Amino acid sequence: MSDFIRGKTAIVGAATFGIGEAPGYETIDLAARASIDALDQAGIALKDVDGLFLALPDDMLSGLSFAEYLGLRPKLTDNNRTGGSAFQTYVYHAALALAAGEIDTALIAYGSNQRTKAGKLMTPAQQFIWEDPYQPILPASSYALAASRHMHEFGTTREQLAEVAVSARGWANLNPDAFAKGPLTIDDCLSSRMVSTPLTVRDCCLVTDGAAAIVMTRADRARDLVAKPAYVLGAAAATWNRNISAMADLTVTAALESGQRAYAQAKLGPQDVDVVELYDAFTINTILFLEDLGFCPKGEGGRFVSGGAIAPGGSLPVNTNGGGLSCVHPGMYGLFTIVESVAQITGTAGARQIPDVDVAIAHGNGGTLSSQATVILGSGATV
């Protein structure tokens, strides 16, 4: 593995806006507000952005729209379609372009008003004629099929899935920005409305509005801009399939590959990670990604999360903002895992702050367990 990524770039601004409900805003308004907040943190002028990486759920040409909205003429405009993992993929591409000297300042942004505008998941994803006649609820049924297989092969239980939701709620209760708060028990999850077996509504992510943005630049400049840059130590992506019916093994995701490549770049392993931010669109995701990213052996994820192990006070802090399950899920959650990782590294996470975070992993999932992308961030002590 080359040293082209490790420590060459850093995140110097990370902001969210409109988490929960943000009525009256267009998606691009939300993305723009998070963007200028992130730029303000970095002390970088808007006009200095020369690399633009965006996703909006309602605009196929959102990169072009955003450049125009901001009044920019970027050298590099990207509007990729790897689903919720797009933002980890953007960090990967931005790190390469920055390290190569092709651009100097990358802005990665996202905004969605799906809760107040549509009331449900807003997605430009094409329907799939090989699945449509059987009326799965997409994406829930795809993840439900994966969960059914995990339960069959490894004895994973609905209670263990519920542990993931309860842990996420525990973290959300420490986060003033989180949308879903209040007590949640395993029994609450088990007795809530079934959506697609074995997943109840509490196994499914929220439907919210929300925006996020991060600003990246080269490490030498980052140190002059902010006291605590979050250095990019590793960034990798892998795509193995699009539809759940085309996935070779429903219990093994491409996170196995993206994680291994990101760890190799970072020269770190799971034992070095202080805080874990995973794209938890559904409770089974957290279990699958903990396994595929090496925090426990394959098949052990359900047992691993039991007994509050990933909840506040547990042995491994996972999804410390409350995750897509209890904090925010505007349709493409990936960027929020990165923002939360930055908050933990810069020590700005308030009541949910983990002490002395040097290494955070932010993992994105796109499609239906299809595209997987992993970013490893480090404090100044790691470079």
Added chain:
Amino acid sequence: MAANDVVAIGDLHPNRDYQAFLDQGRFMLMRDRTTGEPFFYPRIMAPVTGSRDLEWFEPSGRGTVYAVTIVHRRPPTPNHNVVLVDLAEGPRLMSRVEGLAPEDVKIGMAVQARVAQVDGKGVLLFDPAPAEERAA
């Protein structure tokens, strides 16, 4: 040879042809003639190899349930199952098992393909395999 390839591809319209077979009551798979490897869904080339030397063939219809979920609907609409079936020939596809309650569809169950006509269009479904095949 090259000319034949071009003609073969020109004659092949994967989705349209597959659906036309179903509309005739026939479940057909594609395979790569160079390797004999079947694949689903139909494509204008074989995945991985890129082979254009393809043919349709009629699979056995035998399969095994690989994964299952029951989609819960608002009453009075009944719940229904969604399965992934591993065909005896190898490929995996999404479908529904009929002829028993959704909660009785289990991973590992032997099933047999059947083409139903729904609103004038062929749809691939599965039934529990006959007892003698389950024993085999």
